[in-house]
Amino acid sequence: VTDREILSWQLFGEASRALAQEVADDGYEPDIILSIARGGLFVAGALGYALDVKNLHVMNVEFYSGVGKTLPMPVMLPPVPNAVDLSDKRVLVADDVADTGRTLELVRDFCADHVADVRCAVVYEKPSSLVKCEYVWRRTDRWINFPWSDQPPVTRREGQVLDA
Numbered sequence: 001v002t003d004r005e006i007l008s009w010q011l012f013g014e015a016s017r018a019l020a021q022e023v024a025d026d027g028y029e030p031d032i033i034l035s036i037a038r039g040g041l042f043v044a045g046a047l048g049y050a051l052d053v054k055n056l057h058v059m060n061v062e063f064y065s066g067v068g069k070t071l072p073m074p075v076m077l078p079p080v081p082n083a084v085d086l087s088d089k090r091v092l093v094a095d096d097v098a099d100t101g102r103t104l105e106l107v108r109d110f111c112a113d114h115v116a117d118v119r120c121a122v123v124y125e126k127p128s129s130l131v132k133c134e135y136v137w138r139r140t141d142r143w144i145n146f147p148w149s150d151q152p153p154v155t156r157r158e159g160q161v162l163d164a
């Protein structure tokens with residue numbers, strides 16, 4: 001028994017495919033997928049293939065510094081996509097989870113000024129999210145372990161230096 005929601009790589013494959021199907025069934029045909037790094041990169045890549053969209057952009061937004069620990073507000077890190085890249089495009093914003101929703105709010109507001117249409121697709125949405133995403137795979141109020149961040153970064157092992 002765990003108080004966490006665990007997403008395995010296998011389940012992520014099914015989730016991203018189902019999420020793409022929701023977008024397709026809704027008749028939304030995005031010109032651009034805008035991923036929110038880093039977690040959104042996996043989602044955006046999977047959606048890009050499943051929806052046959054090749055135009056992928058990245059935005060870096062930093063908000064969490066640990067489990068349940070946030071910075072005072074989400075901040076955009078450079079490089080920020082320019083308005084020309086997005087102008088008059090149908091944009092699908094892809095992220096792993098809408099928790100407070102403040103990250104997606106920032107990105108959506110940034111897009112709103114420049115684009116024809118902006119919609120959000122997330123694997124998980126928490127009930128407290130102030131942005132209600134158009135496309136959601138699953139809803140939970142638990143902390144989620146994603147397969148890409150549930151292990152610490154690798155470190156160099158001893159005895160692996162072959163070219164000394």
Ligand code: 5GP
Pocket residue numbers: 039040063064074095096097098099100101102103104142143144145146149
């Ligand atoms: P928000 O701005 O919606 O509060 O948070 C968005 C970002 O915070 C997510 O893209 C993710 O990086 C991180 N985050 C929020 N909730 C969770 C969670 O339950 N598990 C993990 N691993 N990251 C989370």
